[in-house]
Structures are given as structure tokens and as C-alpha cells.
Amino acid sequence: MGWPWMTSSLFAAEERASLGRVDSLLSCPAKELPRPGSVGVSYGFSVLNLVNAIMGSGILGLAYVMAHTGILGFSFMLLIVALLASFSVHLLLSMCTQTAVTSYEDLGLFAFGLPGKVVVAGTIIIQNVGAMSSYLLIIETELPTAISEFLPGDYSGSWYLDGKTLLIIICVVIVFPLALLPKIGFLGYTSSLSFFFMVFFALVIVIKKWSIPCPLTLNCMEQYFQISNATDDCKPKLFHFSKESVYTLPTMVFLFLCHTSILPIYCELQSPSKKRMQNVTNTAIALSFLIYLISALFGYLTFYDKVASDVLQDYGKYLPHDAVVRTVRLCFLCAVILTVPLIHFPARKALMMMFFSNFSFSWIHHFLITLALNIIIVLCAIYVPDIRNVFGVIGSSTSTCLTFVFPGLFYLKLSREDFLSWKKLGAFVLLILGGLVGNFSLAVIVFNWINNK
Template sequence: MEASQGSCHTEWGWYVSAQQPEDSAAEESRLLLSNELHRQGSSGVSFGFSVFNLMNAIVGSGILGLAYVMANTGILGFSFLLLTVALVASYSVHLLLSMCIQTAVTSYEDLGFFAFGLPGKVMVAGTIIIQNIGAMSSYLLIIKTELPAAISEFLTEDYSGYWYLDGQTLLIIICVGIVFPLALLPKIGFLGYTSSLSFFFMVFFALVSAYAVPTMAFSFLCHTSILPIYCELQSPSKRRMQNVTNTAIAISFLIYFIAAVFGYLTFYDKVESELLQGYSKYLPHDIVVMTVKLCILFAVLLTVPLIHFPARKALTMVFFSNFPFSWIRHSLITLALNIIIVLLAIYVPDIRSVFGVVGASTSTCLIFVFPGLFYLKLSTEDFLSWKKLGAFVLFISGILVGNFTLALVIFDWIKK
């Protein structure tokens, strides 16, 4: 099992706890988790870098035109929807952390195992793998299509045909030189530096969007990164990790809102779904617009290595959970994931539609369905307790929203 992100228990330890009386097992689980987290977190990642890593996972979860959404829903409607998504994400993370304390695990996959045995573990791992491969491929597709256009705007003459304007060539160079080395890092906390850089790119993007227009990630899916970050946090505790989560979600919400408002106030009803393309029409070769484009591309690029971690961990836990950490296996899995996402970004012509279907199903499961379902299964509280009722509402809402969204995506896909 991967050393940096492995669960903080063994399946045998779980079995023994499961055979004990309920109160005793819960207390022992809390002690086991506390001892292991403090051992791992004694020289772990600081609060600030943990926030940056989590924000990078949030902001990089999917690219949509926020101002375009605001133009179609209105400022009040957009504000309500954005706030609702943020609160739901925070609550589902709260449920995940509560289950970690109860079960003494710090892995989403092991929560599935604890709730439904091996099928639950495989179900969660498979969902994480599909969702993360889809997300990484989509980000690389953005880089492949937008980076050559951004570079060409800095050039005064036509350099068509040169390697630095070929999307596939740039994509391979970037993946070999940046994505693969960063994804090889053994601990997710090491990416705190690159995540902080990505965060400042996004802040710059939001602050100048009254002039340079934002297209920003409209998603709060960070759940696959929550537990690895929790496991490496300095002085780890449920309260401290919840504070990390609330801080990251609150700042991300603020960035989203500022970006959407300024973008909407720039174009009003002329807002395009791809807002950067709109600015290219009205302000071609403008230095601020071109700089912002590069910032967004770098922010997206620095998110890809972060998404490697939960995808690699899921593969490791399904196929190599009983093996000790190996750098050879670690490197080969990272290389295989890198090759898959590069090939998808290069050869699938309409990957956004394909993974729109995947994302509509897997993202909903990870945010709504799994946290609610697992809490209903594992919690010993009365069903009429507030937490369990909240988990039930989360579970049912996830099924309804997921099916409705998936139907819309498939209908739009078929129509096109």
C-alpha cells in the first residue's frame, strides 16, 4: 500500500474491533486513529499548505464559465446555488471525518470496505479512478487546445507549423517535464508549494476579471483529497481538518463569486460560455488578457499532479493492498496513469462530452451518495437524529441530482 496515503489501520485490526462491544470498539477506533495520525502528522504538513492543497483540489475540479452561469440564473440565483453547493460539500466532508473517527481509517476506499466489505471498497476505488482519469484528461485537453493559442498571441508574426505552437508536442513536453515528476512525489503535502502558486494564479485571475474575464472551476469536489491531506496534517484532529476544509471552501467560494460577478458585469447578456474566447475577440493581443490566460493554464496544469494521488492510491488499494511500498511499483503506476490521460487527451476528439457523462455520475457519488450512504450504514445514532437525517437527505438528493444531471448530459450529447 502506498506509504503516503495508506489507511491508518489493517483489515485485521478492523475485524477485531468489529467483534468487540459497540462502545469499546468505537473508543478503541478513536484511540487507534488518534495515535496513528499524530505519529504521521508529527512532522506533517502545515495548516496553510493543507488549505492550499485542498483549494487546488476544489478549484481544479472542473472548468465552467461562472459568468455565463450567472448570466443565465441571475446574481441572486447564482449566489444561492453556489452557497448551497459549498455548504453541501462542507457537510459531506464533515460526515467523512466523523466516519474516520468512528472507524479509525483515513481512506475513502476503506470506508467503503468498512461499510459493505470488498464490494464497497472496489466500488469506491473504481469511482475515484474513473473520475480522476476523466478530470486529468479534461485538464490536459484544455492545455493542448489553449496553450498554443495563448503563445501565438504573444507572437507578432505567423509561426504556424513550429513545434511550440503544436498542441500535442507541448502536451507531451509538459507531461514529461512537469506533471510526471510532480506526480512521483511520495507525499501529497509536498505539493503545497505548487498548490499555493496555483492559488495565487487564481486570485490574480479573479481580481483582474473586471478586465480579463474569468473561466473558473465550478465544483467543490475535493473529497478524494480530504483524507490523504488529513493523514499528513500537523497535529491532526477532526476539528483541525474541518477548519482546513471550511477555510478552503470559504476562500474558493469567495474567488468563484468575485470572478463570476466581474465577468458578468463586463459582458452582461453578451457573456459567452468560453469567456476567455470572448476577451480574445474584444481585446486581441492585450497583455493583461494574455497573462491571465497563461495563469489559468498553469493553475490547471498544477492541479493534474494533485489528482494523480487519489487515482494512484485507489489502484494501489485494489490490486496491491497487501504489499509494502515499492518505488518501482509507485513509478510504474504513475507512468501508466500519465500515459492513459495523455493518450485520451490526444486521441479522443470530444473528451469533454464523454467525461461529462462520467463526471455527472462519479462526482455526484463522491460528493452526495457515498458520504450519505456510508454514514447511514456505519453510524450507531438513532435514525431521527439530525446527523442521520442529514445523511439521508444527502443520499436521496445525490441520487435525484445525479440521475437528472446525467439525463441532461446524455440528451445534450445525443442531440449534438
């Protein structure tokens, strides 16, 4: 198999050298990374960075998902996916301990040689570029509306209400400088702010539960219209299944995707060890799980079966002049903006390992790749039509590979444990589950397209 950026002879030579390095390292005894007591990123900042990598715009649709699965059905499935995500991280960290490397790409190299490294790096790049482009699309479409809600008159046509202009300004002033930082640990402060915004979002949903009565009444030109029936629509369902329920599992799988950021955060962790990084992961996933569950539960208990796929739209509809709702919308968009630089790091690292792995760190390479990534995601957000559907297809495959398929497959390949050991059986389950979820997600998206057409 040839690659467009190298000749076949160079490929063969590098692959032989890579496999030689793999064999020599695999012969070494497994041990923890030898940096105890090193100065690095604190435990708290590492947790906040990982929470920021986990949480994104998917939180807006969780109340809608709960409406179509029921409270207990949703809670059970969310817990299972969180535990599986934590287990897959455990496998990644175990492989790093065995092989003495701390990059996802090098795990692919150890497992399947240079093709494995290229596949993992390419998957990371595609998934992260898709995620960043989707986040920027949210900024482009939603930020002008959020700003206009604070303005007293009609300022339509102004440059500060133009989505493309705002997007470019934000990328130049905020995203690019933050993404240019040399270490992911430097984003601990912005991750703290993003986490505060997410907590604020969840608290507002809890508080506003008592500001919107059920049956729901819609205020239209000072006239109130009842749009739901108290007997039928104001009772929470513990379990519920409908045709919309098929979207639940694919949605939940993407909620805890943080695996591309795990190893960069691990490299910079203060006194790094497998156990310490696993504790960071478990804490971050637990915090994310708690915020997800609270937001979904109280959003559902506010609007019940009438909840929209974007819960903030409901609050804008039933509380159109509420200053707190307007503020939380703006804060949520700020949290999304601060997530984009964090996703830059694994994408840039993957590009560096593909093209500049034999070079020492260079600020020129660092600057040019960061700039190129920024330009690509801005152009995708602005000019690619229907980008959510495009990256929905890509995301359904790349996300499940990074979360389930690769950790399971690499562990089965690299571990010398007996196949009947609980870790290898768990890795096999992850591999099968990842394949099923990825194919199912793709089928659901294609089915959606056909129905929409």
C-alpha cells in the first residue's frame, strides 16, 4: 500500500525501522513512566482539561433523548456508556505502561507497524477537524442571535451580528492564540472557566424548572395558550421506547469521547502514573456524568414530551424575555469556544507525528500547522454545505473507532495475557460493540437522509 507523501521504498525502510524499535521496546519489562515528582500540570487542572474535552454541544439534546427513553432507561444507558468509556481509557493506559509510549499514534505503530500509526493519526485528524468545524458552525449560527437578545433595538445588518464576521474574529482573537500554546496544560484556566459555564447551565435548568408550569402555556402577544394537557403530558415516564429511541446509543457514545486528549494530558500530568491518570479520568467522567444527568433530568421534567432537540430553544420560546436564559445561552457558547483550542492539541500532534516525527520541536512547524488547522476548520464551518451531516457520517465511524474499536483491538494485539482474562474479554466486547455502534450510527444517518429527501 503506497502513501501519497512518500515513495514505496521510503515507506518500506521506515516500516522496518519502526518495527525494529517496536520489537526492542516490547522486550523491555512493563513499568510506569519514569517521572515521579516531576513538575507538570496539577491533578485539578488535568481533570478540568479532560472535562472540557468530554463536554460539548451534545448536552443540549440530552433532555430530548430522555423523553424518548424514560428516566430510568436513560440513566442506565448513560451509566453503562460512562463505565465503558472509563474501561477503554484503562486499556489505553495499560498499553502505555506495557510499551513505555504515551501517544495514541505510537500504540498503533506498536500494534500494526507504520500503517497502524498512519490510520490512528488520520482518524484523530478527521474526527477532531470535524468536531472543531461543527463547534464553529454553532458559533456562526447561534452567537449573533445570543448577542442581539441583549440589544434594545433592531441592529440587523450590523457587522457584529454577522455570523461569518464574528466567527473569523473569534478564531483570530481567541481560538488561534490559545491553540498556539505549546502545552495542553496551559489551558487549565480556560477549562476552569468552561466548566463553570457548564455548571451554570445545569443550575439554570434546575432553577427554571419551577418558572415554567405544566401544562405548558405559550405567551403570544400577551395572550397565553395552553399547548399541553395536564393529565397526559405532565407525567414523567420511567421507561419509554419510540422510533426516536434508536438515536440514543449513538448519541451517548459521543458524549464521553475524550480519548484523543487522554494521552496528551497524561504526558503533562504532575507525578504521572497509570493509577493517577486513571483517577483523573474517572473523576472527569463522573463530573461529566453528573452534569449530563442533572441537565437531562430537569430539562425533561420541565417540558416532558414537548422538549425540543435543543433544550435552549424551549427556554427561548417559553421565557422569551428572561435575562438569565439569555445569559446562559451566551455562557454556553463561550464554553463551546473554549473547547475548540483543546481539540486542536491532539489534531496538531497527529499531524506532527505523521509529517515531522523525525524532527525535534520547531516553533515554525508548530505555528504553521496550528495556522493551517485554523484555516481549514473556519473554511469548513463557513463554506461546506450541510457540514453536520457530512461529519455525522465521518464522526459515526471515527468516534467509535477511537472510543471502542482501537483500544479493544490494540489490547488484543499487544497484551500477552490469556484470552480468557477479564481485560482481554472486555477488550473483545469493546471491539464488537464499537463495530456494531459504528455501523448502526451510519445506518441511522443514511436512513435520516433518505427520509428527509
